[in-house]
Amino acid sequence: MSAVIDDDGATGEAGVAHPSASEQRARRKRLKQERHQRIASMVRGRPELGPDTVHFDIANACNTRCTTCWHHSPFLAPEHRPSGAWKRQRLAFSDYARILDEVASLGGLAHVILSGMGDPTLNPELVAMVRHAHGHGLSVTIITNLLRADLDALLASPGELDLLTSICGVTPKSWQDFHAHPRPDGWQVLTKQLEQLRAVGFRPKHVQVINNANAHELVEMVEFAAEYPVKRVNFKLASLARGTEAVALSAHEKQHLRDELVPAAMAAAERLGVDTDLSAFARQIHPDGHATSPIAEVGCFMGYVYCRVTVEQELLYCCNTQVSIGQLGPDVSASELWRGSRYASIRSTLRRGAYFKGCTQCGKFKQNVKWHERLSELLEPGVMRSLYGGPPA
Ligand SMILES: C[S@@+](CC[C@H](N)C(=O)[O-])C[C@H]1O[C@@H](n2cnc3c(N)ncnc32)[C@H](O)[C@@H]1O
Ligand code: SF4
Ligand code: SF4
Numbered sequence: 001m002s003a004v005i006d007d008d009g010a011t012g013e014a015g016v017a018h019p020s021a022s023e024q025r026a027r028r029k030r031l032k033q034e035r036h037q038r039i040a041s042m043v044r045g046r047p048e049l050g051p052d053t054v055h056f057d058i059a060n061a062c063n064t065r066c067t068t069c070w071h072h073s074p075f076l077a078p079e080h081r082p083s084g085a086w087k088r089q090r091l092a093f094s095d096y097a098r099i100l101d102e103v104a105s106l107g108g109l110a111h112v113i114l115s116g117m118g119d120p121t122l123n124p125e126l127v128a129m130v131r132h133a134h135g136h137g138l139s140v141t142i143i144t145n146l147l148r149a150d151l152d153a154l155l156a157s158p159g160e161l162d163l164l165t166s167i168c169g170v171t172p173k174s175w176q177d178f179h180a181h182p183r184p185d186g187w188q189v190l191t192k193q194l195e196q197l198r199a200v201g202f203r204p205k206h207v208q209v210i211n212n213a214n215a216h217e218l219v220e221m222v223e224f225a226a227e228y229p230v231k232r233v234n235f236k237l238a239s240l241a242r243g244t245e246a247v248a249l250s251a252h253e254k255q256h257l258r259d260e261l262v263p264a265a266m267a268a269a270e271r272l273g274v275d276t277d278l279s280a281f282a283r284q285i286h287p288d289g290h291a292t293s294p295i296a297e298v299g300c301f302m303g304y305v306y307c308r309v310t311v312e313q314e315l316l317y318c319c320n321t322q323v324s325i326g327q328l329g330p331d332v333s334a335s336e337l338w339r340g341s342r343y344a345s346i347r348s349t350l351r352r353g354a355y356f357k358g359c360t361q362c363g364k365f366k367q368n369v370k371w372h373e374r375l376s377e378l379l380e381p382g383v384m385r386s387l388y389g390g391p392p393a
Contacts, residue, residue, distance in 0.1 A: 019137075019159065027110075027137070034108045038304055039378060042387055045351060047304045050106025050338055055113040055308040055319075056099075058091040058129065062118035064145055065180040066168065067247045068211050068238040071117045074180050077243035087118065091311045093125040097132050099309055102334040104136055115143035116311070127153045134159025143207075145179075146193045147186065155202060162231070163197070163204035169214040170224040177213035194228040203231045210257070211238045211247040218261040219268045226272040233274060235281035239361035251287040258285040280366050293365035295355055299388025301371040302364050303347040307338065317346055319363035322356050353389020 019027070034049060041048045060082070062072045071082055103109055112133040114120045121144050123129075133140045139160035142149070146165045154161065169175035172187040179186060197204055206228075208214070208221045218235075225233045240248050249257065262282045269276045284293065300318075308316040309328065315337050317323035323346060326337050337343060362368065376384055384390065 031110055034110075038108065039375065042301060042304050042375065043379070043383060045348065046344070047338070047347075049108030050103055050335065051307045052108060052305045053111040053113060053307075054100065054103045054109060054334075055115060055306065056091060056096055056129070057116045057308070057310045058096065058114055058120045058126065059116040059118045059123040060089045060311055061087045061122045062116075062145075063122060063148055063182075064119075064186065065182065066145075066166070066209070067178055067180055067213065068168075068209055068240060068244055070242070070244070073244045073247075075243045075246045080242040089311045090116075090123045091309075091313070093128050093132075095313060096125075096129050098330075099313070099328055099334050100133065100136070103307070103338075104138075106335050106338060109136075110138060111141065112138050113141045113143060119145050119148065121146075121148040121150070126150075127157065130154060130157045130159075130161070145190075146204075147189050149193060151193065151196050155200065163202070164207055164234070165194075165204045166209065167206045167221070167224070168209045170217050170220050174214040174217055178209075178211065191228075198228050203229050205231050206233045207236065208233060209236045209238050210249070211240075212249050212253065213247065215249055215253060215257050215261065218257065218265040222265050222268040222272060222274050222276065225274045225276075231275065233269075233276045234366075235276065235278060237281065237284045239363070241361075254285050254287045258282055258287070277366060280369060283369075284365070293360055293362040295359045295362045295365065295368065296353060296389075298365070298368050298372045299353075299390065300350040300355070300359070300362070300364075300368055301375070301387070302368065303343065303350065305371070306364065306367070307334070309334070317343070320356060320358045322358050351387060351389065 034052070037048055038052070060071070062069070065072050065074055067073050067075055100112065114126065114129055116123070120126055120142055126142070127150065130140050130142070134157050137159070139162070141162040141164055142154070143164045144166070146163070149163070167190070169178040175187045175190070194204075206221070206225055210218070221233060221235075238244070238247070262278055262285075265276070266278050268274075269278065302318045306318060307325070308319060310316065313328040315325040315328050315334060317325055325342050325346070326332065326340070328334055328337070372388075375387065379387075
């Protein structure tokens with residue numbers, strides 16, 4: 001099934017560290033060198049290294065039903081509801097390990113994201129996958145609703161781990177309204193998991209997807225992140241389609257969010273010392289329409305840093321399932337596709353400033369903004385414009 005967009009928060013920055021200080025220093029030095037190489041590749045238009053981050057979807061099934069979800073929302077129009085057979089699919093450890101090893105062989109790989117079109121905790125091989133990535137010296141980010149996560153096992157894996165936990169509401173009512181959770185105790189289960197993380201001093205990142213059930217809690221979301229200490233709170237305006245527009249904010253609510261609630265939440269974050277991405281979030285809020293990303297002003301650089309593998313072993317350019325590269329399998333390797341003609345042609349299409357359907361709700365918008373800023377500091381304006389078809393001087 002084709003789907004819309006998925007923002008997973010990060011290419012980079014990992015969390016609790018088991019490796020020694022000198023190992024971390026060596027790793028940071030290598031990452032810096034690779035970043036220079038990567039920037040040179042972007043200017044040439046041909047990647048010399050493999051991606052910095054590979055994202056694996058390892059389960060299509062989910063244990064909850066977020067109203068904004070592109071695959072599990074009860075608001076999806078009937079023709080967009082996935083089948084039971086699709087939901088039961090998951091990526092096997094052996095396929096994951098084969099693909100990860102291939103991507104790592106390209107050089108430059110630093111991070112693995114384990115997520116899903118459902119929840120990765122529903123794949124019983126999740127812990128083994130984390131350990132395999134740690135065995136490569138890679139940092140791991142798990143994107144999860146946290147409800148079913150085996151925290152003892154995950155935290156015991158010897159490597160850097162980030163948990164990007166979808167919270168999406170910080171009172172029992174808004175959480176339940178957002179999640180349409182099938183059981184009455186979902187909120188209690190979540191807070192118990194967060195208490196366990198707090199008790200061992202592990203700081204997750206919170207994701208707060210904003211819709212009409214929880215937008216009024218923006219300040220409380222920051223306070224919640226102070227109560228259950230976090231590394232950062234990522235706010236995302238829900239990108240909605242296929243029926244889930246039913247939970248969109250009205251134009252008036254969006255304006256209130258941008259003009260009143262975001263500044264109040266920023267003030268709370270400052271007061272409480274909570275790291276957030278609220279200023280980038282504010283850029284996503286346009287009172288008219290569903291677009292969340294002025295991508296033409298920014299450019300897309302993901303073809304040099306990121307790729308995604310679905311449970312069906314399809315290689316995607318990003319989180320936009322419209323932008324498929326090809327089908328992986330025992331005879332088609334990720335490294336072959338990364339260096340192949342389809343990838344090259346998509347890189348050059350985006351370089352010209354031509355975008356795909358769905359790019360106006362780019363799930364990698366904040367990462368593209370970061371790359372835009374980083375590159376603009378280093379490159380002449382003319383060279384910079386040539387990387388994304390930016391406006392003439
Ligand atoms: C589809 S979920 C899959 C992983 C996991 N089940 C979870 O929810 O964290 C990936 C990310 O998308 C977020 N998300 C869900 N609906 C969204 C929407 N309509 N717009 C933007 N992000 C959304 C989730 O909060 C999560 O951070
Ligand atoms: S937890 Fe993730 S996959 Fe599950 S319904 Fe929510 S957004 Fe969708
Ligand atoms: S702009 Fe790039 S990363 Fe964003 S949806 Fe389009 S192709 Fe994907």
